[in-house]
Structure formats: C-alpha cells, structure tokens
Amino acid sequence: MQLVVNIVVLASIYALIACGYVLIYRVSRVLNLAHGELMMLGAYGLFATASLFAGYPLAAIVAAALLALAVGGVVYWTLMHRMMGEAVLAAVLATIALGILLRGAMVLVWGAQERHPLQVLGVANASFAIGDARISSVGLTLVAATTAVYVGLYAFLRYTVWGVRMRAAGQNPLLAAQRGIRLHATYALAWGLATFTGGLAGMLIASESALDQTMVVIGLKAFPAALVGGLDSLAGALVGALIVAAAEVLLIHYVDPLLADVAPFLMLLAMLMLRPWGLFGTREQLDRV
Amino acid sequence: MPHASGYFRTGYERDLALLDTRTQKVALTVFASALLAFPWVGAPFLLDLANQVLLASIGAVALMLLTGYAGQVSLGHAGLLAAGAFTAGILFKEFGAPFWITLPAAALVGAAIGVVFGLPSLRLRGLYLAVSTLALHFIVIYAGSEYETRRGFSTGVVIQPPGLSTGFGDWVLSGARSWYFVLLAFATMTLLFSLNLLRSNTGRAWRAIQGREAAAEAMGVNVSAYKVLAFVISSTMTAVAGCLFAYYRGFVSAEAFSLFLTIQYVAMVIIGGLGSLLGAVLGAVFVTLFPYAIEWLMTVVPTPADWSNSLFALNYAAFGLVMVLFLVFEPKGLVGIWQRIRNYFLLWPFKQKPLSGPR
Numbered sequence: 001m002q003l004v005v006n007i008v009v010l011a012s013i014y015a016l017i018a019c020g021y022v023l024i025y026r027v028s029r030v031l032n033l034a035h036g037e038l039m040m041l042g043a044y045g046l047f048a049t050a051s052l053f054a055g056y057p058l059a060a061i062v063a064a065a066l067l068a069l070a071v072g073g074v075v076y077w078t079l080m081h082r083m084m085g086e087a088v089l090a091a092v093l094a095t096i097a098l099g100i101l102l103r104g105a106m107v108l109v110w111g112a113q114e115r116h117p118l119q120v121l122g123v124a125n126a127s128f129a130i131g132d133a134r135i136s137s138v139g140l141t142l143v144a145a146t147t148a149v150y151v152g153l154y155a156f157l158r159y160t161v162w163g164v165r166m167r168a169a170g171q172n173p174l175l176a177a178q179r180g181i182r183l184h185a186t187y188a189l190a191w192g193l194a195t196f197t198g199g200l201a202g203m204l205i206a207s208e209s210a211l212d213q214t215m216v217v218i219g220l221k222a223f224p225a226a227l228v229g230g231l232d233s234l235a236g237a238l239v240g241a242l243i244v245a246a247a248e249v250l251l252i253h254y255v256d257p258l259l260a261d262v263a264p265f266l267m268l269l270a271m272l273m274l275r276p277w278g279l280f281g282t283r284e285q286l287d288r289v
Numbered sequence: 290m291p292h293a294s295g296y297f298r299t300g301y302e303r304d305l306a307l308l309d310t311r312t313q314k315v316a317l318t319v320f321a322s323a324l325l326a327f328p329w330v331g332a333p334f335l336l337d338l339a340n341q342v343l344l345a346s347i348g349a350v351a352l353m354l355l356t357g358y359a360g361q362v363s364l365g366h367a368g369l370l371a372a373g374a375f376t377a378g379i380l381f382k383e384f385g386a387p388f389w390i391t392l393p394a395a396a397l398v399g400a401a402i403g404v405v406f407g408l409p410s411l412r413l414r415g416l417y418l419a420v421s422t423l424a425l426h427f428i429v430i431y432a433g434s435e436y437e438t439r440r441g442f443s444t445g446v447v448i449q450p451p452g453l454s455t456g457f458g459d460w461v462l463s464g465a466r467s468w469y470f471v472l473l474a475f476a477t478m479t480l481l482f483s484l485n486l487l488r489s490n491t492g493r494a495w496r497a498i499q500g501r502e503a504a505a506e507a508m509g510v511n512v513s514a515y516k517v518l519a520f521v522i523s524s525t526m527t528a529v530a531g532c533l534f535a536y537y538r539g540f541v542s543a544e545a546f547s548l549f550l551t552i553q554y555v556a557m558v559i560i561g562g563l564g565s566l567l568g569a570v571l572g573a574v575f576v577t578l579f580p581y582a583i584e585w586l587m588t589v590v591p592t593p594a595d596w597s598n599s600l601f602a603l604n605y606a607a608f609g610l611v612m613v614l615f616l617v618f619e620p621k622g623l624v625g626i627w628q629r630i631r632n633y634f635l636l637w638p639f640k641q642k643p644l645s646g647p648r
Contacts (some may be wrong), residue, residue, distance in 0.1 A: 101609025106604030
C-alpha cells in the first residue's frame with residue numbers, strides 16, 4: 001500500500017514537470033533542457049516571496065506562481081525568440097546554456113545551502129493515514145495540483161481561443177501564421193505556462209523535502225516520462241509519468257537503491273528502441289526534427 | 290580555404306599537399322617550434338594549463354568529427370571519456386595492467402561503446418538521438434560508480450603513472466614537461482588523422498550525410514554504415530583521451546564526468562565553430578582557459594566579497610552567458626571571427642560583401 005502511495009506521489013511530480021516539456025515541444029518543437037533550472041527558479045521565487053509576504057502563505061504562493069509565469073515569457077522574449085528559425089539543435093543548446101547560466105546565477109544570489117520555504121511560510125507538513133500507508137499533506141497537494149493542472153490544460157487547449165491557437169501553431173506554424181495567429185505571442189504563452197507548471201512542481205518539491213541543487217536532477221529525470229508517453233501528447237505524459245515512477249519505485253524497493261537515478265533513463269532507452277515517438281505521440285513528427 | 294588569394298593546386302601532387310604556400314610552411318614551422326620550446330619557457334602552472342588544453346583538444350576534435358562533420362548530435366561525450374578512464378582504472382586496479390595494454394583496451398572499449406551509441410542513430414534523428422546519447426551517458430556513469438562502490442573505492446580509483454622497465458633501467462612518465470610532449474604527440478596525431486580522414490571518402494560521405502541524408506543515400510553513400518563509423522571513430526578517440534586523462538590525473542572518479550563536462554565539450558565545438566577542426570582546437574583552448582580567466586578577473590575587478598566563495602557558481606553563470614552570446618550573435622564561433630579578420634586583411638583595401646544582405 002505504501003508502495004502504491006509512493007508511486008502515485010512520484011508519478012504526479014513527474015507528470016507535473018513533464019507537461020512543461022510537452023507544452024513547449026508540442027507548440028514550438030523545441031526541447032527545453034533548462035526546465036529543471038526554471039523549476040528551481042520557481043521554487044526560489046516562492047522562497048523569496050515567502051519572506052516578503054510573511055504570514056500570508058496564500059499570497060506568497062500566488063505571487064510566486066505569477067512570477068514563474070512571467071519568467072517563462074521573459075525567457076522566450078529575450079532568448080528563445082532569437083533562436084526560432086535556427087536549427088533545432090541550436091535552440092536546444094541555447095536552453096542548455098540558459099540552464100547553466102541560471103544554475104550559476106541562483107547559487108550566486110541565494111547561496112548553495114539547503115532552503116526550506118515551508119518553514120519560512122510557517123506551514124507545517126502534517127501527514128495523514130490512508131489505510132496502512134501514510135501521505136504528507138504536501139504530497140496530497142501535489143496529487144491535487146497535478147490533477148488540477150492537467151484538467152485545466154485540457155480545457156484550455158480544447159475550448160479557449162488561445163488554446164486552439166497554440167494547437168494550430170504546433171501543427172503547422174506556416175499555415176497558423178497565415179491565418180493571422182501571432183506565433184511569437186503563442187510561443188511566449190507556451191513558455192510561460194510551461195515555467196508556471198514547472199515552477200509549481202518546484203515549489204511543491206521544495207516544500208516536501210528541501211530546496212537545493214538536486215532539483216535539477218529531478219527535472220531531468222522527468223524528461224523520460226514525457227518521452228515515454230510521446231513528446232507531443234499531454235495524456236501521454238500522464239501515462240509515461242506513471243510508468244516511469246512505477247519502474248523507479250519498484251526497482252529501488254526490490255533491486256538496488258543506486259538504480260534510482262538511472263531507472264528513468266533505462267526506460268527512455270528502451271522506449272527509443274521500440275517506439276521512438278512514444279506511446280501516444282504522433283509518428284510523422286520524427287522526420288520533422 | 291586558401292590562406293592567400295589565388296588557387297595553387299595545379300597537379301595531383303599539389304592537390305594532396307596540406308600546405309599551399311611558403312608563408313604557410315614558414316608559419317607552421319614557427320608555430321611548431323614555439324610549441325616545442327614552450328616547456329622550457331613556460332612556468333609549471335602554464336605547462337599544466339597547456340596539458341589540459343591538449344587533452345581537451347583531442348576530445349573536442351573527436352566530437353567535431355561527429356557533430357560538425359557527420360552531423361550526428363551527441364550529448365554523451367563525458368560518458369565516453371569516463372568509459373576510457375574507467376577501462377584504464379579497472380584494468381590497472383584489478384590486473385595491474387601496464388599502459389600499453391590499457392590504452393588499446395580503452396580504445397577497444399571506446400569502439401564498442403561507439404557501436405552502441407551509434408545504433409540508435411539508425412532509427413533516430415536530431416533531438417531524439419541527442420536524448421538517447423544523454424541516456425547512455427547516465428548509464429555509463431552509473432556503471433562506473435557501481436564499480437567504485439562495489440569494490441570499495443568510493444572516493445575513486447588511484448592509478449600509478451605509466452612506466453616502462455627496460456634493460457637500461459626504469460622509466461616513468463611523470464612531471465608536466467614529459468606529459469606535455471606525450472600529449473602534444475597524441476593531439477598532433479589526432480589532428481593529422483582527422484584532417485586526412487576528412488579529405489578521404491569517409492569525410493566526404495559524412496559531409497554528404499550532414500547535408501541531407503536522402504541525397505547522400507541517392508548518391509550511393511551507405512548512410513547507416515557511415516553513421517555508425519562516425520560514432521565508432523569519434524568514441525574511440527574520446528576513450529583514448531579519457532584514458533590519457535586518467536593517467537594524467539592519476540585518479541579516476543565518476544564525479545569527474547558530470548553532465549557539465551559533456552556540456553563543456555559541446556560548448557567547445559559550438560564556440561569554436563561547427564565544421565572546422567581549427568574551431569575544435571580554438572574551442573578547446575577557450576573553454577579550458579575560461580575558468581582560469583574568470584578567476585584572474587576576480588582578482589582584478591572588484592566583486593562582491595561572497596562571490597569568491599562560490600567561484601564555481603560564477604563560472605557556471607559566466608560560461609552559460611558566453612555560450613548564449615555565441616549562439617545568438619556568432620553562430621559560426623571563433624572560426625567565424627577569425628575568418629572575417631583574415632578576409633579583411635586578405636582583401637584590403639577592398640572589402641568583402643556578404644552575399645545575403647543584412648538581415
């Protein structure tokens with residue numbers, strides 16, 4: 001039972017992070033390898049707003065989430081905007097460079113020691129019992145947040161004007177532009193949403209354990225989840241996260257704890273060999289990259 | 290590209306020559322003698338820097354063959370270096386093997402891993418290929434750290450410097466000066482080998498594949514064979530560099546081969562300029578010396594006091610910034626800058642107008 005709870009919590013972490021990869025890839029065909037760092041920046045954002053709005057945890061969380069949304073837009077307009085139309089590799093390398101830049105800058109600003117935003121907010125992380133298993137309140141929030149984000153994203157992409165524009169830009173940028181869709185604004189919104197969800201994941205992970213450099217690794221480990229499900233499918237990311245999380249938790253429990261950092265990548269390789277476009281991805285996109 | 294205006298190749302023999310003009314020959318001789326004289330002039334610290342640059346340039350040239358010429362993206366370069374280093378370390382620790390066994394063994398392991406790295410390239414392209422090499426990097430590092438923990442070398446494997454015991458007495462390779470010459474020899478060999486390889490069938494096939502796979506196939510290039518060959522050659526060279534790195538440091542540890550090392554090598558290729566061996570070497574020089582330049586700048590330019598405690602963070606930030614700037618403003622890299630400067634003086638008093646107008 002505890003294993004199932006662990007899998008569900010880990011899966012919702014991965015799913016929440018993975019939808020950032022999927023959003024950006026689906027809309028602009030760019031793989032954002034700085035996602036882990038942007039996630040960490042979101043967590044540090046919460047840490048910063050927590051001391052600013054001391055005593056009002058809700059205000060701090062909302063401010064941090066809005067900050068994360070803005071950061072994504074800024075990243076697009078200052079950097080990725082210039083990489084559009086270049087080779088895909090150049091854009092990916094730009095995100096890698098951005099990641100290193102952010103990682104260094106964050107240590108320079110906030111230092112390398114562990115931080116605990118939850119203590120600053122003054123909220124305790126109580127744990128509940130479900131049957132004979134235990135789950136922390138942050139873990140519960142994580143599952144709820146992931147569900148909310150996925151339902152929200154589904155509704156957004158399905159029913160709103162901006163969501164339809166986003167799907168159009170992802171399907172065929174040229175035709176979308178000819179129909180009067182502002183590609184740059186759409187891409188910027190995708191980046192904003194991706195850093196928003198990533199930042200949310202970062203904040204929750206930082207509240208669950210602690211805020212330090214290892215968060216980047218978690219961000220990178222969520223990428224296989226996105227790819228296993230299919231890089232351009234949100235439903236796929238959910239399924240992929242579940243598969244990768246299950247594989248990781250079971251391998252740690254039954255085989256070797258050292259495997260924790262490799263398990264997602266083993267899954268990734270297996271998937272790339274069998275079905276490179278993922279479980280739910282579209283096949284023809286492979287020739288486009 | 291000729292280094293002076295004009296075309297000098299009037300016969301088959303001239304076409305095979307690496308150098309065209311007397312000026313080039315003189316310049317190369319001067320440069321080579323400067324390189325050979327350097328160990329007697331430079332301070333020990335500078336000598337260590339030069340050794341690091343030479344080591345890096347072997348790996349950078351290897352990656353340039355793969356990415357800059359064959360057009361195959363690899364994010365697993367640190368994994369390959371680690372494979373070479375761990376082959377040397379494990380063979381030395383377990384069997385006490387001398388360097389003339391470990392070095393070829395590292396090359397063999399490199400070739401084998403090259404096949405494994407290369408196989409996904411038959412099915413995957415671009416982004417997906419990069420991701421699969423990234424996954425392989427994590428697996429190689431995992432295997433290395435697993436060996437360390439299982440055998441109880443949790444801090445790393447110590448390797449003794451390579452040596453030969455001949456009838457005339459024992460000879461051990463140690464000291465920065467002797468290492469300098471060994472590494473210089475290896476780097477020169479790598480460079481000459483790559484230079485000639487690129488002028489041969491193989492190099493042309495790789496460039497055809499980089500240009501467009503379907504067209505290369507139509508011209509009769511065996512695309513899958515040449516792709517795997519590119520991975521094999523590149524990773525063999527990288528593994529040899531990793532083995533040399535292990536002996537030079539006298540120490541192998543999985544922590545030394547982080548993802549950041551891969552990014553550094555990719556940065557060498559990008560900052561140097563894709564599709565140029567000179568670019569690989571320039572990039573190796575730039576990236577290797579970069580942290581030392583930052584450290585030096587810290588002593589000159591006044592900075593906040595707590596920055597000196599987190600020098601690595603400053604390095605990361607500055608390195609990322611430089612990489613971004615190169616990607617955005619100078620995608621052709623250092624070679625692009627060098628070519629512009631050279632063309633300016635070559636054509637003076639005229640100016641070269643780029644074919645496409647200003648964007």
